Amino acid sequence: MSAVVWLKRDLRWRDHAPLAAAAAHEGAIALYVIEPAWLASPTFDPQHLAFALASLGELRAQLAARGLPLLVRVGDAVTVLAQLRVEHPYRFLLSHEETGEGWTYARDRAVSAWCRTQGVAWLEWPQTGVVRRLRQRDGWAARWNARMDAPEVSMPQGFCGGRADLDDLPTLAALGVASPRPLPAAGEAAAWTVLNDFLGGRGRDYRRALSSPLTAAEGCSRLSPHLAFGTVSMRCVHQATEATIAHTDDRALAHALRGFAGRLRWHCHFMQKLEDEPAIEERNFARAYDGLRESDFNRERFEAWCEGRTGFPMVDACMRSLRATGWLNFRMRAMLVSFAAYHLWLHWREPGQFLARQFLDYEPGIHWSQMQMQSGTTGINTLRIYSPGKQAADHDPQGVFIRRWLPEFGTPAYPKPIVDERAALAFAKERLYALRATPEARAEADAVQQRHGSRKAGLPPTTRRARARKVADEAPAQQDLFR
Ligand SMILES: Cc1cc2nc3c(=O)[nH]c(=O)nc-3n(C[C@H](O)[C@H](O)[C@H](O)COP(=O)(O)OP(=O)(O)OC[C@H]3O[C@@H](n4cnc5c(N)ncnc54)[C@H](O)[C@@H]3O)c2cc1C
Incomplete structure (x- = not known):
């Protein structure tokens, strides 16, 4: 039974559960949809699309080398998925969960309804520490640790991918999108270069450098666009950071990276709020x-x-x-x-x-x-x-x-x-x-x-009960952020 991997904010090959799952399906195809609702949203900027397209170019080559075609289509997600089903009948839709804006939430509901009427099974995997349908915040930090410490997904050697003609990636001009401001390098290779450079020594001054706009551009990790577009997974960043802390002889670097490691939890802690209350x-x-x-x-x-x-x-x-x-x-x-x-x-x-x-x-x-x-x-x-x-x-x-x-x-x-x-x-x-x-x-x-409210991640609590719950080792992260 064939499958489509629907890529969204997960434009990478490594540690990618939906892509790994696609290896079990003959005729699988990967798909990225450029949605008009995205281009029209008041938070959209050409730089976002340019970064996504540059990342897709690299990923497409990676996947093609392993026998999986990556299609990039423009249109409303349900329409594109329906059209693709005519061209390549598929039974499974595989994707990561997304914690996005209102329009993605509405789009996901429409896709889910469409899948039900078509008999398509939509399987979703988490890719950060965000928990779907979280009942309560207690215990959230322990779940984050368990997810991020789990082994990264082992990726297949190759696929029995479907046959598909790959058009050139659409250009910004063809999509009616203006030229963006200059971008940092996009894609998975660039994400790892940035990460390795930071962990390899650039991060040594992190705690001192992060507050001033004169020093922060060099002293902070600069991983944020890569985490936002998923060109590297949060788990890989977390594990690479912990491994460096554990094995480096450079005490200054280890100390700096402990501060950085805390910020990775914050990423998911804040996203969880939108997940819980869109x-x-x-x-x-x-x-x-x-x-x-x-x-x-x-x-x-x-x-x-x-x-x-x-x-x-x-x-x-x-x-x-x-x-x-x-x-x-x-x-x-x-x-x-x-x-x-x-x-x-x-x-x-x-x-x-x-x-x-x-x-x-x-x-x-x-x-x-x-x-x-x-x-x-x-x-x-x-x-x-x-x-x-x-x-x-x-x-x-x-x-x-x-x-x-x-x-x-x-x-x-x-x-x-x-x-x-x-x-x-x-x-x-x-x-x-x-x-x-x-x-x-x-x-x-x-x-x-x-x-x-934060139970463990370092947010300043306001209620007496929450204050009492604070643990001492959260203090450094909180001080760095809120002086
Ligand atoms: C008003 C406002 C809006 C923000 N909007 C965004 C946004 O849209 N996207 C975004 O990634 N960050 C946002 N941040 C948080 C923070 O400013 C950036 O994550 C950080 O500057 C990115 O640079 P870096 O990757 O070099 O960070 P580093 O200091 O190297 O941190 C590493 C990673 O930790 C996470 N992180 C760091 N600080 C925070 C924080 N305070 N809250 C949550 N996660 C954090 C990010 O994923 C970041 O990439 C916002 C902060 C403020 C005050």
Whole structure:
């Protein structure tokens, strides 16, 4: 009985359960669908498609060498799957689970319904630590460890793949998509080069380097686009990291990599929130915050923020750097969002869509959770208001980064601050602290903590019960992230 492997955010050969399973099926085919709903979504950017296509080019050659054709089709998933079934009758659809945006969730429901009516068995495998249909968060970290410590999937030598004419991969121009900004190397080989380089020594300075935009680009792993597009599996990254920690004689490197290893858990911890509550992409974690900022949205301020002309040099330099490169370190991402949320009093949804387009590594589960955390709408996290001036003093004391990205800084061409910082923050704090003190907000905070709060991964707990559960060895990860 034949099978189709439906590739999504898993564009690799190694540690790939659906591809491994396809070896048992005669006439198997791999498929990647470029969906119009993706191209039309407000978080889509040409860089995302360019990275996917470049990764697919490499994977297609890998699979062809083993006898498995990889088709790349454009269209709505159900239509493409139905058409393919006419050309290559198949009984099994094999894929990884995806924790995506609302449109992928709706698409998966439609595919599932179609499979049922067609008698196609759709088998899905997890590829991260995210647990489907999780009943409760207790014990989540132990499950993450068990999954990530399990042996990686052993891949077959070859396939009895189906016969298929492989068209050239579609070009961005043919898809009506604009040229992207310059990209880092895509694909599985590039993912391993980045990982090996980081574990081989580049990561030694990780803990010191990750906060400053001057040092983070080199000192952080830069694996995020590869994890987002699945050109390397989380399990492989985890196991390679643990093996380096266990075997290296370089104590500084081992210490740095322990900090990095913690971040890998965070990746899945945040994605789990979206998996458990898909609506957080659109609405506040804590409903008591509904209406807080929505009607005050000031488009001029928003545009100044997007274009890096707020008159706050660290904010503007970070935004311009991000727009040029598609990447920014964690702290500066958090500062940009905090500035939008508190200084500019902007609701997080449109800034979040804008940032998703700028980040090559856009990962919905991490992104929307972080957008809300940094905007103060989860109800469970301490308000973290970043001062752009302090961030500049701490992380760019000589103004090197600022001058690099704001050549007009210090000249009359550079704008004056668009808001009075003191007044803006007084307003924001007054509104938020008043809301947080209400009995409704307090009651809801407990419920959000129970459903989404970290039990082990290092999130700052807010309820007394959760605080009591914290374990001492989580502290370093938390400090690094939230100074
Ligand atoms: C507002 C906001 C939005 C964000 N959106 C995204 C996003 O769309 N995609 C994304 O991958 N990361 C996102 N992050 C988290 C973080 O900034 C990036 O993962 C990190 O900067 C990527 O660079 P790196 O791979 O070199 O990270 P490293 O520091 O080398 O970390 C290794 C990996 O750990 C994971 N990780 C690191 N920090 C975090 C974190 N705080 N939360 C969850 N996972 C983490 C990522 O998978 C990352 O690739 C966001 C952070 C903020 C504040």
